[in-house]
Amino acid sequence: MDIDYLATVILSSLSSASILLIATIGLAVVFGLMGVINLAHGEFLMIGAYSALTATQMGVPFVLAIPIAVAVTMAIGALVEVLIIKRLYGRIFDTMLATWGISIVFYQLAVMIFGTVTPGIGMPQSNIQIGDYSLAGYPLLMIGVAALMGLFVYFLMTRTVYGMKARASIQQPEMAQAIGIESTRVNTLTFSIGCGLAGFAGAVLLPIVPATPSMGFSFVIKAFLTVVVAGPVTLTGSVLTAIGLGGGASITASFLTSVAGDIFFFLITAALLWLYPLGISAKWRRKL
Amino acid sequence: MFRISNATGGYGKTIIIRDVSLYVGSGDVVALLGRNGVGKSTLMRYATGLIPAIAGTVEIDGLAAPAAPARRARHGLGYVPQGRFVFPRMTALENIAVAAESNGHNGKEAVEEALTYFPMLKPKVHDLAGGLSGGQQQVLALARALAIRPTVLLLDEPTEGVQPSIVDEIAGVLKRINIERGIAMLVAEQDLDFCLSIANRAYVMEKGAIRMETDRATLERDKALQQELLGV
Numbered sequence: 098m099d100i101d102y103l104a105t106v107i108l109s110s111l112s113s114a115s116i117l118l119i120a121t122i123g124l125a126v127v128f129g130l131m132g133v134i135n136l137a138h139g140e141f142l143m144i145g146a147y148s149a150l151t152a153t154q155m156g157v158p159f160v161l162a163i164p165i166a167v168a169v170t171m172a173i174g175a176l177v178e179v180l181i182i183k184r185l186y187g188r189i190f191d192t193m194l195a196t197w198g199i200s201i202v203f204y205q206l207a208v209m210i211f212g213t214v215t216p217g218i219g220m221p222q223s224n225i226q227i228g229d230y231s232l233a234g235y236p237l238l239m240i241g242v243a244a245l246m247g248l249f250v251y252f253l254m255t256r257t258v259y260g261m262k263a264r265a266s267i268q269q270p271e272m273a274q275a276i277g278i279e280s281t282r283v284n285t286l287t288f289s290i291g292c293g294l295a296g297f298a299g300a301v302l303l304p305i306v307p308a309t310p311s312m313g314f315s316f317v318i319k320a321f322l323t324v325v326v327a328g329p330v331t332l333t334g335s336v337l338t339a340i341g342l343g344g345g346a347s348i349t350a351s352f353l354t355s356v357a358g359d360i361f362f363f364l365i366t367a368a369l370l371w372l373y374p375l376g377i378s379a380k381w382r383r384k385l
Numbered sequence: 386m387f388r389i390s391n392a393t394g395g396y397g398k399t400i401i402i403r404d405v406s407l408y409v410g411s412g413d414v415v416a417l418l419g420r421n422g423v424g425k426s427t428l429m430r431y432a433t434g435l436i437p438a439i440a441g442t443v444e445i446d447g448l449a450a451p452a453a454p455a456r457r458a459r460h461g462l463g464y465v466p467q468g469r470f471v472f473p474r475m476t477a478l479e480n481i482a483v484a485a486e487s488n489g490h491n492g493k494e495a496v497e498e499a500l501t502y503f504p505m506l507k508p509k510v511h512d513l514a515g516g517l518s519g520g521q522q523q524v525l526a527l528a529r530a531l532a533i534r535p536t537v538l539l540l541d542e543p544t545e546g547v548q549p550s551i552v553d554e555i556a557g558v559l560k561r562i563n564i565e566r567g568i569a570m571l572v573a574e575q576d577l578d579f580c581l582s583i584a585n586r587a588y589v590m591e592k593g594a595i596r597m598e599t600d601r602a603t604l605e606r607d608k609a610l611q612q613e614l615l616g617v
Contacts, residue, residue, distance in 0.1 A: 258492070261483035265472045272470045275433050277458035277487040277533055329474070382513055384474055 101228030106351050108227075112236040114343035115243035116302060121320040121335050122246050123294030129324045129331025130254070130385075131267050131287060133182060134189060136196040138320065139313020140203035141292045145170045145299025146308035147211060153218055159304075166300035167293045174292025178285045186270075186284075200313070207310035215308050235304050242301055247336050250294070254332070254385050263287045264384075319343075322366050328376015332385040338377065342366060386411045387432075387462075387537040387569055392441035394431040400439065401427040402593045409537060409569045411446075414559070416580035417573040418614050419590035425573040426467050428590070429541045432571075433457060433464045446536060459488055463535030463568075467542040469526040473515025477506055477525050480514050484532040499528040502558050505551075520551035527555065531562065538562075540572045544579050556582050577614055581605060589614065 120142060127135045135141075145166040152162035177199060185192045223234035254260035266273040266280035267287070273280040298316075299308070306312060323342060327334025342362050350358025373379060387409040395401035402424040409415045417425050430436045432443055434454040443450040445460045458464070472480050481499050482492030500507050503524050509517060514525055523543060530538060540559075544552045560583055562568055574580045580587065587604055589597045604610065 258483070258486045261475065261479050262487060264475055264479075265483050268472045268474055269470050271435050271454075272464075272466065272472070274454040275435060275458060275464045275466070276484040276529060277455050278483070279453075279455045382516060384476070384479075384513070 099228070101230055104227050105230045105232060106348060108232060108237060108240075109351065110344045110347035111340075112239050113347035114340045115239040116236070116305065117319060117323065117343035118243040118336060118339035119239060119246060119298045119302060120295075120316040121323045121339055122243075122250055122332075123291045123296075123298060124317075124320045124324050125327065125331045125335040126250065126254075126294060127288060127291035128321070129327060129329075129335065130264070131284070131291070133186070133288065134193050134196065135182075135291075136193055136317070137177070137200035137203060137313075138196075138292075138295055139315075139317030140200045140207075141170050141174065141295035141313070142299035142316055143207060143308065143310065143313040144173060144203065145296030146303050146306070146312060147207060147215075147299075148296065149300035149303050150215065150218065150308045159218065163297060163300040166296045170296025170299075171289045171293035174296075175285055175289040177292070178288040182288060183281065183285070204310050204313075211308070211310065213310060218303055218307075239302070239305070243339075246294070246297070247332065251332055251385060253290075259283075259286070319362065322363075326366055326369050326373075326376060328373065328378040330378035330381045330383045330385065333381070333383055334376060334378035338369075386413075386444075386446060387571065388444040389428070389432055390442050390444070392428065392431050392443075393439045394436050394441070395427065395439070396436065400593070402431060405431075405441070405590075405593075405595055407571075407588050407595060407598075409571050411536070411569055412563065412567040413586065414563055414570045414572065414584045416584035416587035417571060417590060418575075418577070418580065418587050419596075420614070421575070423590040424593040425590055426541055427593075429464070429466075429539050429571075429573055432539055433462065455487075458533055458535075461534070461536035463530035463533055463538040465523075465526045465530045465538070465540045465543055467545060467573075469519075469522040471514040471517070471522050471525050471529070474513055476511050477514050477517065477521075478510040480525055480529050481532045484529045485534075488533045490532070490534060495532040499532060502531070502562065503528050505554070520547045523547050524551065524555065527558070531568075535568060538568050538570045540570060540574075542573060542575065544574065544576045552576070552579060559583050575614075577604075577611060 124138050127133050148166035148169040149162040152165045153159050181195050185195060224231045225234050225237060262278050262283050266278055266283040270280050323335055323338045326338045342365055346358040346362040349361040369377060390406050392405040393400060393403050405428055419425055434452055434457050445462055450457050450460060478496050481496050485495030486492045506524060509521060543555055556579055572584060581601060586600050588595050
């Protein structure tokens with residue numbers, strides 16, 4: 098096996114891991130940090146994808162369509178939080194049921210508005226040549242996007258006043274209020290940011306994963322498993338888990354078959370949860 | 386100054402405190418005594434607004450306190466809850482800074498000031514609060530409450546589960562803060578010695594109501610009452 102092939106496999110695996118991470122980070126905020134099991138998370142991804150698609154069809158350049166998708170999903174996320182999630186904090190099963198309902202509504206709305214088949218937007222054409230092999234540039238770009246996204250959330254949550262308020266409101270809601278934090282408003286914003294991150298993912302991945310009403314479903318299972326395996330130190334844990342599970346699955350897939358890749362993913366997930374029932378980061382002394 | 390008038394409150398339909406009135410003058414330190422389960426913590430939570438008032442009012446500095454706990458904090462009401470409730474996955478520094486910033490004060494300055502009062506936190510500022518010892522967490526909860534620059538401080542069982550050396554340190558700091566910054570305090574306690582060392586006046590609670598009001602000198606003389614409060 099030559100070195101060029103190996104480099105190609107490693108790069109494309111890293112890019113698959115990054116795509117998983119991009120789809121997961123919003124859930125790391127909403128589920129990992131806030132503890133809200135949002136079964137509609139995948140649908141926020143889908144809304145992000147359709148928002149970006151619609152914007153580009155209306156002539157907006159793709160780069161500008163992404164912030165539009167973020168704004169749309171943040172707004173819908175805030176609305177869902179205020180109308181539904183806010184009343185259900187701490188009631189896990191009620192939250193699951195409610196968000197499952199929301200996901201069905203969003204899915205059906207997408208079917209009604211856009212139909213089940215939609216045209217993709219072509220992938221920006223740029224290829225990278227490694228020896229005899231050629232890799233598409235856009236998926237490789239996702240490695241950088243995932244890194245920036247992770248850093249953005251890390252700095253937002255640990256280095257800003259909002260981030261401190263957000264974590265305080267989640268960890269001890271009553272004490273957060275007692276020291277002057279409007280924790281209900283802060284929680285709305287945090288949930289909305291989580292949804293915005295999902296919308297960003299749907300938009301930025303649009304050239305790779307075309308918008309379909311059911312696209313959220315394919316992401317949400319692996320994203321949830323990633324956050325569960327990550328455990329309480331949700332961001333760092335999710336990054337490592339996405340690289341390990343997503344990258345490992347992709348390497349397995351490139352040497353065997355894509356089914357073998359999925360089997361790898363789920364077997365390792367099961368093994369990790371058996372070894373670390375509370376997630377791999379249960380004993381880490383880190384903030385995020 | 387701080388005043389609770391005719392407070393009635395509890396959880397859901399269960400009324401725990403009934404028609405309680407008390408007053409803490411500006412710069413005054415007042416103890417709230419009584420055995421377990423008489424409603425001291427409920428009264429504290431009523432005062433912060435964390436449980437809704439069924440009846441009664443709270444006044445901070447002569448003005449009616451707003452209903453929301455967050456707005457009460459910004460009106461100068463500091464709260465150190467029983468059980469500390471520090472933010473466990475935030476550093477000690479962040480616990481203090483977030484309280485200051487949420488009230489429009491500089492977080493860095495608040496941390497520096499806190500460390501002059503509580504030098505024992507210095508080696509721990511970058512540790513997660515959840516990993517600190519009980520005494521350290523208590524001191525941190527106190528530092529967090531002070532970071533909002535309160536005019537009135539509510540302390541709920543600040544000595545519970547805290548080692549004696551730290552109890553003395555807390556008493557010393559509370560006295561110092563009271564003198565230097567004129568912060569009034571209402572301290573719910575079971576530790577009588579601690580209360581006698583810092584409070585000038587005391588209310589004694591029983592079955593969700595104030596049974597009597599007394600001053601330090603009387604309390605020091607009244608061995609029968611002391612026995613009763615200590616529960617021996």
